[in-house]
Amino acid sequence: MSLSPTRRRGAAAALAAALLVTLAACGGDDGDKDSAARKTELTVLAASSLTDVFATAGAAYEKDHPGTEVTFSFAGSQELAAQVGQGAPADVLVTADTRTMDGLKPETGTPVVIAKNRLVIVTGEGNPEKVAGLADLADPSLKVVLASPEVPVGRYAGQVLDAQKIEVRPVSQEPNVRAVLSKVELGEADAGLVYRTDAATVADKVDAIEIPDAQNAIASYPAATLKSSENSGAAAAFVSWLSSPEAQKILRDAGFQKP
Numbered sequence: 001m002s003l004s005p006t007r008r009r010g011a012a013a014a015l016a017a018a019l020l021v022t023l024a025a026c027g028g029d030d031g032d033k034d035s036a037a038r039k040t041e042l043t044v045l046a047a048s049s050l051t052d053v054f055a056t057a058g059a060a061y062e063k064d065h066p067g068t069e070v071t072f073s074f075a076g077s078q079e080l081a082a083q084v085g086q087g088a089p090a091d092v093l094v095t096a097d098t099r100t101m102d103g104l105k106p107e108t109g110t111p112v113v114i115a116k117n118r119l120v121i122v123t124g125e126g127n128p129e130k131v132a133g134l135a136d137l138a139d140p141s142l143k144v145v146l147a148s149p150e151v152p153v154g155r156y157a158g159q160v161l162d163a164q165k166i167e168v169r170p171v172s173q174e175p176n177v178r179a180v181l182s183k184v185e186l187g188e189a190d191a192g193l194v195y196r197t198d199a200a201t202v203a204d205k206v207d208a209i210e211i212p213d214a215q216n217a218i219a220s221y222p223a224a225t226l227k228s229s230e231n232s233g234a235a236a237a238f239v240s241w242l243s244s245p246e247a248q249k250i251l252r253d254a255g256f257q258k259p
Contacts, residue, residue, distance in 0.1 A: 040068045040234045045080045047096035048176040049195045053254035057247055068234060076151045076176035091235035094223040097152035101222040111222035114242040115256035117195045118216050119156055121209040122184050129190045131209055137168045137191060145180050145189035146170040153177040156217040157193040164215055195219060197255040
């Protein structure tokens with residue numbers, strides 16, 4: 001049966017409309033795929049002492065940069081350096097000292113110091129052994145735990161103790177500052193040397209004894225892009241953001257000092 005010219009025109013119009021709907025739907029799918037493809041995933045290798053503050057900073061960055069997801073990997077700076085040397089896939093590196101970062105010049109962009117920190121003596125809650133200062137750490141009856149000399153905080157602790165001619169025989173040497181803090185928090189050690197900001201994360205479980213500035217060491221935190229990054233532009237943007245007023249406020253609120 002043949003259609004009249006009018007019906008043929010109506011059928012053609014209906015078919016054209018159906019095709020437009022189909023094409024529009026396909027176009028929408030491509031747009032969604034393009035949006036997914038534009039999503040950027042950044043991997044940041046960061047010193048253990050940045051664990052808590054970077055959780056806050058990462059959330060703030062993702063909120064301000066839709067489409068970017070930041071994943072952190074925390075460890076002692078010496079462990080991070082080893083990972084970079086072994087070619088671990090990452091975009092940004094933040095260490096707790098300039099020495100470690102300087103040793104990775106062939107693998108990084110130009111580093112920028114984003115924060116500073118200081119050491120404190122940390123004891124169990126209530127300071128049961130009545131530790132008053134660095135000299136007390138030499139007491140052989142006191143169980144003192146330090147970070148390994150290869151770890152920035154362990155090296156800083158060694159510098160501080162050597163400068164005061166205080167000999168300490170630690171019951172253990174830990175791979176990062178959080179391990180030192182944990183030993184004291186759990187009562188496995190009487191005292192330890194950690195960063196001020198780490199002690200603040202468990203202020204209800206440990207006591208922190210301040211070390212006078214004249215006897216203390218200043219820890220610097222440099223951040224740099226990694227040349228092996230597959231997201232060099234986004235990595236550079238994140239490193240730059242760490243020096244922004246918003247990021248600096250987050251660091252200050254966590255107890256870190258100005259660069």
